[in-house]
Amino acid sequence: MSIERTLVLIKPDGVARNLSGSILARIESKGYSLVELKKVNATRDLLEQHYEEHLGKPFYEPLVEFMLSGPVVAAIFEGHRVIEGFRCLAGTTDPTTAAPGTIRGDFGRDWGLAVQQNLVHGSDSVDSAEREIKIWFGA
């Protein structure tokens, strides 16, 4: 059994809507363990590192502005296949069509804004989890 770690972000929409506790509870209820947790006001520099793969995309600047618009909850969760498991729990990117039962499907929708406010972020691979955990929590 290989134990993975993943970076979970509760984005400013989730924090502003007081959904942090409900979202964290779902992840814990699924059986993953909370390793680190903090509430942060992200800086542009941190977000540019985090979203470097999206640089140049039409939603890049609105995305960075949205992530700067309020505090974010950053967490590290641990468990066997947690990377895949959390992304499944989060649901697909577009919250309007994300399946009911998922975090985005139950709590989110498209508000017609420049960026999809979809409540949560989860690392998509072992390599990106390692990279993102360093960005948000240090070595």
Ligand SMILES: Nc1ncnc2c1ncn2[C@@H]1O[C@@H]2COP(=O)(O)O[C@H]2[C@H]1O
């Ligand atoms: N086509 C899009 N239009 C607007 N925002 C997007 C689009 N695709 C992705 N995003 C946003 O960019 C984010 C990239 O990281 P996430 O997958 O966590 O969540 C994504 C959405 O919040």
